[in-house]
Amino acid sequence: MIRAFLHAVGPDQAGPLRASLALTTLVSAVQGVLFALLVPVLTALLSPDPQAARPWLGVLLGAAAGYAVLRATSLFVNFRVGGAVSRGLHHRIGDQLVRLPLGWFTRARVGELNRITTDAVSRATNLPVHLYPPLADAVVTPVVAVAALALWDWRLGLAAAACLPLLWVVFRRAGDAAGRYDGARDAAADEAADRVLEFAQAQPVLRAFGRAEQGTARLDAALAAEHGAFRTLLARAVPALLGYSFAVRFTFAVLLAGTVYLAAGGDLAAPRAVALLVLVARFTHPLAAAGEQSAALRMAVNQLQRINAVLDARPLPEPATPVPPRGADVEFDGVVFSYSPEGPRVLDGVDLRAEPGTLTALVGPSGSGKTTAARLLARFHDVDAGSVRVGGVDVREIGSDELSRHVAVVFQDVYLFDASIAENVRVADPDATRADLDRVAALAGLDTVVAELPEGWDTRVGEGGAALSGGQRQRVSIARALLKDAPIVVLDEASAALDAENEAVVTAAAVALAAEGRTVLVIAHRPATVAAADQVVFLDGGKVAEAGPPGELLARGGRHADFVRTRERARGWRLTSAAP
Numbered sequence: 367m368i369r370a371f372l373h374a375v376g377p378d379q380a381g382p383l384r385a386s387l388a389l390t391t392l393v394s395a396v397q398g399v400l401f402a403l404l405v406p407v408l409t410a411l412l413s414p415d416p417q418a419a420r421p422w423l424g425v426l427l428g429a430a431a432g433y434a435v436l437r438a439t440s441l442f443v444n445f446r447v448g449g450a451v452s453r454g455l456h457h458r459i460g461d462q463l464v465r466l467p468l469g470w471f472t473r474a475r476v477g478e479l480n481r482i483t484t485d486a487v488s489r490a491t492n493l494p495v496h497l498y499p500p501l502a503d504a505v506v507t508p509v510v511a512v513a514a515l516a517l518w519d520w521r522l523g524l525a526a527a528a529c530l531p532l533l534w535v536v537f538r539r540a541g542d543a544a545g546r547y548d549g550a551r552d553a554a555a556d557e558a559a560d561r562v563l564e565f566a567q568a569q570p571v572l573r574a575f576g577r578a579e580q581g582t583a584r585l586d587a588a589l590a591a592e593h594g595a596f597r598t599l600l601a602r603a604v605p606a607l608l609g610y611s612f613a614v615r616f617t618f619a620v621l622l623a624g625t626v627y628l629a630a631g632g633d634l635a636a637p638r639a640v641a642l643l644v645l646v647a648r649f650t651h652p653l654a655a656a657g658e659q660s661a662a663l664r665m666a667v668n669q670l671q672r673i674n675a676v677l678d679a680r681p682l683p684e685p686a687t688p689v690p691p692r693g694a695d696v697e698f699d700g701v702v703f704s705y706s707p708e709g710p711r712v713l714d715g716v717d718l719r720a721e722p723g724t725l726t727a728l729v730g731p732s733g734s735g736k737t738t739a740a741r742l743l744a745r746f747h748d749v750d751a752g753s754v755r756v757g758g759v760d761v762r763e764i765g766s767d768e769l770s771r772h773v774a775v776v777f778q779d780v781y782l783f784d785a786s787i788a789e790n791v792r793v794a795d796p797d798a799t800r801a802d803l804d805r806v807a808a809l810a811g812l813d814t815v816v817a818e819l820p821e822g823w824d825t826r827v828g829e830g831g832a833a834l835s836g837g838q839r840q841r842v843s844i845a846r847a848l849l850k851d852a853p854i855v856v857l858d859e860a861s862a863a864l865d866a867e868n869e870a871v872v873t874a875a876a877v878a879l880a881a882e883g884r885t886v887l888v889i890a891h892r893p894a895t896v897a898a899a900d901q902v903v904f905l906d907g908g909k910v911a912e913a914g915p916p917g918e919l920l921a922r923g924g925r926h927a928d929f930v931r932t933r934e935r936a937r938g939w940r941l942t943s944a945a946p
């Protein structure tokens with residue numbers, strides 16, 4: 367547990383954390399000494415000469431004062447370290463996130479991250495403040511007390527020492543049971559949280575199809591699974607905790623019986639027997655209290671493991687000596703890629719070349735690998751075989767900062783910050799002037815949007831850009847990419863229905879950018895964009911089925927021509943009302 371914690375907090379916080387844990391351990395040891403000092407004090411008090419207790423009482427009071435100071439200091443230090451560890455963990459997670467490749471940020475991981483940065487970090491930072499002190503009291507105090515017991519009476523000390531390993535085993539088993547089933551409950555709770563989110567987001571679809579009630583089935587199942595996992599946790603953890611509680615009482619009973627036996631046989635004087643019983647009662651108390659902590663400890667360890675899984679995720683390797691691209695041409699050479707080692711090949715030997723000053727349309731059926739190809743160009747992931755080159759240099763050799771300066775990407779799932787339109791565009795260049803904004807806005811078709819809004823550039827876009835339409839969001843995103851002034855631009859044309867004006871914006875921007883000499887790749891869904899391209903690369907099943915100028919491919923009557931005809935027919939369909 368402590369290793370997992372030190373690993374999570376990293377080298378900066380490891381020193382203070384170690385100091386805080388060491389101080390807590392010392393406090394528990396001093397508590398054991400205090401308990402041990404009760405024996406001579408009580409023995410003397412119960413003897414025919416109570417005055418003999420005086421010197422021991424002085425020692426006990428001195429030790430108690432020292433203990434009080436140490437306990438207060440430890441509490442203060444633990445709170446400080448807990449706060450620093452919490453801040454440190456957030457920073458470490460933040461630093462790690464900016465290093466992780468964009469391909470790491472799947473929907474599921476983003477949900478998991480949300481839970482880690484809120485719940486898991488706060489539960490884990492409870493460890494030095496609330497969880498470790500009772501653990502140290504349960505382990506260190508009894509060990510010191512048992513050593514003292516052995517000093518006063520070796521037979522009782524031996525009996526107690528024999529019980530301690532048994533208690534430790536039962537304590538660990540109780541914690542393991544709670545930890546294992548708490549992990550399963552956590553997973554079920556995560557699933558339920560995702561289903562609640564899905565249920566809320568799917569409301570428009572469910573209602574449009576009159577299936578609002580059926581839509582709850584997955585949610586109900588997830589909530590039932592969470593409830594079931596919680597019941598399993600209780601069913602497994604409670605008996606284990608009761609077992610531990612029984613083991614503590616058994617230890618006390620053994621020592622009580624042993625003391626009575628020795629006293630009754632005349633081997634132990636009555637005052638000493640009473641004093642030893644008080645010592646036994648004192649040190650079994652923190653042992654019993656630690657039972658409940660064993661479950662909480664294991665749960666905290668589970669949270670630490672979740673945090674460590676994020677911190678241990680491997681960023682894509684950066685080159686030792688980055689090589690700057692020698693131009694803006696893009697080349698895929700025998701690119702093979704799967705999203706997971708056991709998953710299917712999403713790209714299977716893709717070759718393509720795009721020159722500066724040209725527009726390349728990536729075309730193909732849904733799932734053919736167009737978006738994946740664009741992601742590999744921006745190095746969201748590394749290829750499994752082959753290479754992606756920019757300006758003649760493998761993207762793995764360029765270095766992520768330099769590559770990001772060279773490639774601007776506009777994906778369909780545009781994310782806007784809850785800030786003004788101007789601030790959202792300026793993400794690409796915080797120093798951009800209003801004239802710069804106006805220039806890119808004109809190219810991206812954002813100028814008309816800004817002109818129509820009462821607050822113009824200062825209009826706030828709401829969370830995720832919710833105050834704008836899908837087409838408006840895409841224009842902001844295109845303007846942002848244009849402001850970045852990257853020599854390579856990748857545009858993912860919205861496949862969802864946009865109005866004709868919005869649709870035309872992407873084509874116009876793509877054509878204008880190519881005319882400026884940039885290398886433009888468009889994941890194209892509209893015939894007009896495809897027709898405007900210098901070359902079409904038709905992907906099918908992760909392979910390039912055909913490539914060439916659009917007119918040539920249409921004339922050839924191959925896969926691309928078939929695809930365009932089918933699309934055209936589909937676009938010709940009209941939805942008509944059933945009403946007369």
Ligand SMILES: Nc1ncnc2c1ncn2[C@@H]1O[C@H](COP(=O)(O)OP(=O)(O)OP(=O)(O)O)[C@@H](O)[C@H]1O
Nearest residue numbers: 472705712730731732733734735736737738739861
């Ligand atoms: N993050 C991911 N993890 C695992 N598989 C993925 C991931 N993203 C895409 N895929 C899979 O890779 C394949 C290619 O997807 P991709 O999005 O590249 O296709 P596409 O041609 O862009 O499709 P569309 O036109 O529908 O956007 C699909 O089978 C898809 O399910």
